[in-house]
Amino acid sequence: MRQVPYYLVIGSGRIASHMLHYLNLLGIPCRQWCRKAYTIEQLDQYSQDISHTLIAISDNNISNFLENHAYLYERSICLHFSGSLVCENAYAAHPLMTFTSELYNLQTYRAMAFMTHKGTPDFSELLPGLPNKTFRISADDVALYHALCVSSGNFTVLLWNNMFQQFQEKLNIPKEAALPYLQQITKNLMNENSGAFTGPFQRNDQSTIDKNYHALKDDPYQKVYKAFMDIFNITEGSNHHDKD
Numbered sequence: 001m002r003q004v005p006y007y008l009v010i011g012s013g014r015i016a017s018h019m020l021h022y023l024n025l026l027g028i029p030c031r032q033w034c035r036k037a038y039t040i041e042q043l044d045q046y047s048q049d050i051s052h053t054l055i056a057i058s059d060n061n062i063s064n065f066l067e068n069h070a071y072l073y074e075r076s077i078c079l080h081f082s083g084s085l086v087c088e089n090a091y092a093a094h095p096l097m098t099f100t101s102e103l104y105n106l107q108t109y110r111a112m113a114f115m116t117h118k119g120t121p122d123f124s125e126l127l128p129g130l131p132n133k134t135f136r137i138s139a140d141d142v143a144l145y146h147a148l149c150v151s152s153g154n155f156t157v158l159l160w161n162n163m164f165q166q167f168q169e170k171l172n173i174p175k176e177a178a179l180p181y182l183q184q185i186t187k188n189l190m191n192e193n194s195g196a197f198t199g200p201f202q203r204n205d206q207s208t209i210d211k212n213y214h215a216l217k218d219d220p221y222q223k224v225y226k227a228f229m230d231i232f233n234i235t236e237g238s239n240h241h242d243k244d
């Protein structure tokens, strides 16, 4: 195995493209292999002199892919980027970030934290040359960690896209009109002391909450509203009533 890191990135999806771009921006040598553009013989050939293999493919296929190409972990340190997978032949390094088809700048990549698992080698061995912050979680906590990422990051995207769409279609309000609102909520959330949670729940305004709930009849998101009402009553609501 080489002493100077040389990465092989497997895949051509979102994270593969971002990781290749990040390594290029850092000036770290890397090479790509994906099943659409290269042969299996080329995978064998490309992996001859690499130090690290980044398996940037769908979670479900990572273990099988490694089983079918065992020489990858025999020749190099193998990593995957899944936030929820514990895998025998590859270490995990989950970037706490969302990746779309649009590439980011160096500053954005440097700012993201990577989660590795307790008991695995140091980050400097797993991803040498990357200046990112890193945190360790135990393999037992991986499912919880990922559930929290998905419910905060991915579910809020569903909520916002639903708002943008219904504003446009039912109320003729363009998406741009809602962007300063989204921006301020994000800023308030990032500023711990600002009290980001406002609105009828925070004010304990039950009649407005009822009106909101009924206005969503025939809308699948009424169930989501109800779920948040229930969660609020279980968690924040009890704190709120304590203060009354």
Ligand SMILES: NC(=O)c1ccc[n+]([C@@H]2O[C@H](COP(=O)([O-])OP(=O)(O)OC[C@H]3O[C@@H](n4cnc5c(N)ncnc54)[C@H](OP(=O)(O)O)[C@@H]3O)[C@@H](O)[C@H]2O)c1
Binding pocket: 011, 012, 013, 014, 015, 016, 034, 035, 036, 056, 057, 058, 059, 061, 065, 080, 081, 082, 083, 094, 095, 097, 098, 099, 100
């Ligand atoms: N996107 C994110 O925001 C994000 C964030 C953190 C972590 N991750 C992790 O990153 C990994 C990849 O996610 P992604 O978003 O990049 O997915 P993606 O855009 O859907 O790309 C998946 C890639 O996997 C390849 N692939 C699937 N099965 C394969 C197989 N059996 N052999 C070879 N290649 C195979 C696909 O190849 P084809 O195009 O040929 O089908 C494609 O290049 C996952 O572990 C995910 O959990 C993603």
